[in-house]
Amino acid sequence: MSNPRLTREQIAARAALELPDGACVNLGWGIPNLTAAYVPTGRRAYFHSENGILGMGPRAKSGEEDFDLVDAMKVPVTLVPGASFFSQVDAHVMTRGGHLDVCILGGLQVSEKGDLANWRVPGAKGAGGIGGAMDISVGAQRLIVTMEHNAKDGSAKVVKQCTYPLTAIECVSTIITDLALIDVTPQGLLLREVAPGFSPEEVQAATEAKLSWSGKIPEMLV
Amino acid sequence: MSNPRLTREQIAARAALELPDGACVNLGWGIPNLTAAYVPTGRRAYFHSENGILGMGPRAKSGEEDFDLVDAMKVPVTLVPGASFFSQVDAHVMTRGGHLDVCILGGLQVSEKGDLANWRVPGAKGAGGIGGAMDISVGAQRLIVTMEHNAKDGSAKVVKQCTYPLTAIECVSTIITDLALIDVTPQGLLLREVAPGFSPEEVQAATEAKLSWSGKIPEMLV
Amino acid sequence: MAHKDKLVLTTDAAVADIPDGTSILFGGFGGAGFPNNLIQALARRGTKNLKIISNNCGTGDGEAGILFKNRQIRSVISAFPGPGAKYFQEQYDAGLIELELVPQGILCERMRAFGAGIPAFYSPVGVGTEVARGKEERVIEGKRVILEKALGADYAFIKAHIADKLGNLVYRKAARNFNPVMATAGKTTIVEVEKVVEVGELDPEAIVTPFVFVDRIVVAKGLRYV
Amino acid sequence: MAHKDKLVLTTDAAVADIPDGTSILFGGFGGAGFPNNLIQALARRGTKNLKIISNNCGTGDGEAGILFKNRQIRSVISAFPGPGAKYFQEQYDAGLIELELVPQGILCERMRAFGAGIPAFYSPVGVGTEVARGKEERVIEGKRVILEKALGADYAFIKAHIADKLGNLVYRKAARNFNPVMATAGKTTIVEVEKVVEVGELDPEAIVTPFVFVDRIVVAKGLRYV
Numbered sequence: 001m002s003n004p005r006l007t008r009e010q011i012a013a014r015a016a017l018e019l020p021d022g023a024c025v026n027l028g029w030g031i032p033n034l035t036a037a038y039v040p041t042g043r044r045a046y047f048h049s050e051n052g053i054l055g056m057g058p059r060a061k062s063g064e065e066d067f068d069l070v071d072a073m074k075v076p077v078t079l080v081p082g083a084s085f086f087s088q089v090d091a092h093v094m095t096r097g098g099h100l101d102v103c104i105l106g107g108l109q110v111s112e113k114g115d116l117a118n119w120r121v122p123g124a125k126g127a128g129g130i131g132g133a134m135d136i137s138v139g140a141q142r143l144i145v146t147m148e149h150n151a152k153d154g155s156a157k158v159v160k161q162c163t164y165p166l167t168a169i170e171c172v173s174t175i176i177t178d179l180a181l182i183d184v185t186p187q188g189l190l191l192r193e194v195a196p197g198f199s200p201e202e203v204q205a206a207t208e209a210k211l212s213w214s215g216k217i218p219e220m221l222v
Numbered sequence: 223m224s225n226p227r228l229t230r231e232q233i234a235a236r237a238a239l240e241l242p243d244g245a246c247v248n249l250g251w252g253i254p255n256l257t258a259a260y261v262p263t264g265r266r267a268y269f270h271s272e273n274g275i276l277g278m279g280p281r282a283k284s285g286e287e288d289f290d291l292v293d294a295m296k297v298p299v300t301l302v303p304g305a306s307f308f309s310q311v312d313a314h315v316m317t318r319g320g321h322l323d324v325c326i327l328g329g330l331q332v333s334e335k336g337d338l339a340n341w342r343v344p345g346a347k348g349a350g351g352i353g354g355a356m357d358i359s360v361g362a363q364r365l366i367v368t369m370e371h372n373a374k375d376g377s378a379k380v381v382k383q384c385t386y387p388l389t390a391i392e393c394v395s396t397i398i399t400d401l402a403l404i405d406v407t408p409q410g411l412l413l414r415e416v417a418p419g420f421s422p423e424e425v426q427a428a429t430e431a432k433l434s435w436s437g438k439i440p441e442m443l444v
Numbered sequence: 445m446a447h448k449d450k451l452v453l454t455t456d457a458a459v460a461d462i463p464d465g466t467s468i469l470f471g472g473f474g475g476a477g478f479p480n481n482l483i484q485a486l487a488r489r490g491t492k493n494l495k496i497i498s499n500n501c502g503t504g505d506g507e508a509g510i511l512f513k514n515r516q517i518r519s520v521i522s523a524f525p526g527p528g529a530k531y532f533q534e535q536y537d538a539g540l541i542e543l544e545l546v547p548q549g550i551l552c553e554r555m556r557a558f559g560a561g562i563p564a565f566y567s568p569v570g571v572g573t574e575v576a577r578g579k580e581e582r583v584i585e586g587k588r589v590i591l592e593k594a595l596g597a598d599y600a601f602i603k604a605h606i607a608d609k610l611g612n613l614v615y616r617k618a619a620r621n622f623n624p625v626m627a628t629a630g631k632t633t634i635v636e637v638e639k640v641v642e643v644g645e646l647d648p649e650a651i652v653t654p655f656v657f658v659d660r661i662v663v664a665k666g667l668r669y670v
Numbered sequence: 671m672a673h674k675d676k677l678v679l680t681t682d683a684a685v686a687d688i689p690d691g692t693s694i695l696f697g698g699f700g701g702a703g704f705p706n707n708l709i710q711a712l713a714r715r716g717t718k719n720l721k722i723i724s725n726n727c728g729t730g731d732g733e734a735g736i737l738f739k740n741r742q743i744r745s746v747i748s749a750f751p752g753p754g755a756k757y758f759q760e761q762y763d764a765g766l767i768e769l770e771l772v773p774q775g776i777l778c779e780r781m782r783a784f785g786a787g788i789p790a791f792y793s794p795v796g797v798g799t800e801v802a803r804g805k806e807e808r809v810i811e812g813k814r815v816i817l818e819k820a821l822g823a824d825y826a827f828i829k830a831h832i833a834d835k836l837g838n839l840v841y842r843k844a845a846r847n848f849n850p851v852m853a854t855a856g857k858t859t860i861v862e863v864e865k866v867v868e869v870g871e872l873d874p875e876a877i878v879t880p881f882v883f884v885d886r887i888v889v890a891k892g893l894r895y896v
Contacts, residue, residue: 051702067894068843068844082608085843085844087848087850087851095561096779096795130773134796134799134801138794274621276881311555312880317787318788319787348533349525351524361787388573561793561794565783568789
């Protein structure tokens, strides 16, 4: 494994390719949030925030911030034409009701059934916090999880069964990591793409859950 | 019983005296709807319509109708200052959620427990229709029923137990008829006022349910 | 759905793929906010065996009346079919049509639940009445309640005042009524509007239905049944 | 309540009758739409033993932070206490405070249910997670769901942009967030606004919170914690 794994930006850029033109999209903290910068030319994505915005544009320029116009991470943002404001209740009618086309969240663990754990490390100090992740995970038409393939201690994050507190069960459609793009299917985890320079066997070796693949696996476009 | 019973307008006028200043009020079809014309001088009432208006004013003048601005009876109305529009969903958040101060509905029968039947005569032809009456009856902070004391065939409408299909159980606070004003209390029906010229005994004779009263019963102000 | 595909040129085109046997929500109340032009197009198309959800069941030939007249409707969920629902009443009396009567606020709430991803809720409305028949009843926090299920449909036909080309909607006065909630509860929501404006022309604070709930837009004017 | 009584002159007067041990909803999210002036007044008043419902648990001394700092709060229902909730975290770690963590959308929905007269609902959110612990679970239409109860409080402290003197409210951008639903779920709703206008000055189409949900209005400016 001498090739470098993908950067966080490269993971985000690969995730952005999954957004169909015109899609309404919610992005979680971390790598997911980077995705907004990589929407392919010629496509438009409308970003949703659970505090009541559909149609967020880029971060506000310094000196032009309006602190009543912030995203779910408290960052001052802008609007694109066609944007609207609504209540937090209605924002979650959109998430939980299945009205968003794609949601992208970070992950601590994803199981082979598509269970997601992303809100709390067991034994961590403090109260933790759920935020909107559970509503988003349950309701997303398509939930993509972007994360590093392995934790800092090298342990697998794509696992047989999550050991961390769950966010939602059987909710993940696709996992995009610094090593691979993996679909969650009724038959289990299907390896669709590998990071440039990595073999399916190398990805499997870094993964606790069993991956299946057949034929030549293309490299992730980054 | 040589005195005339009250007119529909007189029933409505008496009901209007029950509206506190600033009250938010929903009025049903028939006698209740007449109440709006009799709000006492110096008090203001804000009329709610289940199609999404709070702050309806009088009926629109001929030639000035806007057929997008109609009440629940399809009558073109006007607005008072401070009025707002909202969805039918939110209109019923107000009714069912207990946010309206007073609701006034018509009745076919009211029982001594305060059950109301007002949407369907048994055996009547056709499908009938519930409309908003059930939500209003369940949610009203104070539900006043205005109606004739007796049906056209002379039968009592204030009854021991409703025989007509119910609108809601134990929902009525006060009954105002062409003969009397009666409160529904945990101890049963309390006769508070009689129509001018009628005695409590005469009202009881026209009533199937047992009424209680004590001392001299004042006459209804009409 | 890609935004550029939402604007449809004619009401006939807007309903061209509606199949027999489908379910449709119809907005409107008290003569205001009915998608009358879409309904007329559906009458022309002749789609049969419909299951409709609508506060009323038509006013003469108007509103959903024409669909009853043409025998296109098999079943109805309604709060108040209404005295003007002549064709519905005839067919109901003749046993030709199924009807589920629902309290108006519960009709709203069941559609909202569908749109909001809430499969069911407990309500005090209808307890002890015909409406409770066959429904699970229990006591919650000392209050008798019955179980109500979410209610959605394959299509929603709604009426708004102005749309932008993305599908953001604003309504006019009491013509708002059932339309916003139905936009959330139809798998495919088709809106007829009096006017379409460019994206960005509607005030973001004043948009009542964000475009995420809207699939097709058609401009159509002038049909009202009083 | 008679409309003329709603306008209160100072934030201290607006909270003068809040008793120890009461429950309060606090609006606000991401630094926007917090009723910071009312919270400061409550800190001055020194009301104790509060049960609060709030998306977060303060940002340093700001937002609800000051109430934690002053040990005025006994228990919290929250979706995301937050990394800035220093005093809350200290007291939580020391076992001095009760916390119920609720998914954000379910927090919204439980308050909406309270305001809408819906005692409980079934939700798929949290199924199979810690959130489901101790909650009734069943299957509805093939979907696993858990029972969630309506959530209201004695008071709601909210922030709006402009009120008219009746209490009709409009909000500003994403400062709307939890405020409109909390207005419906507080038995007494107290709003701080940047500006009060005469009755009739707000567009009836644009009013987000009709005055029926508002009990007290106070003008107060300028506190924000980033």
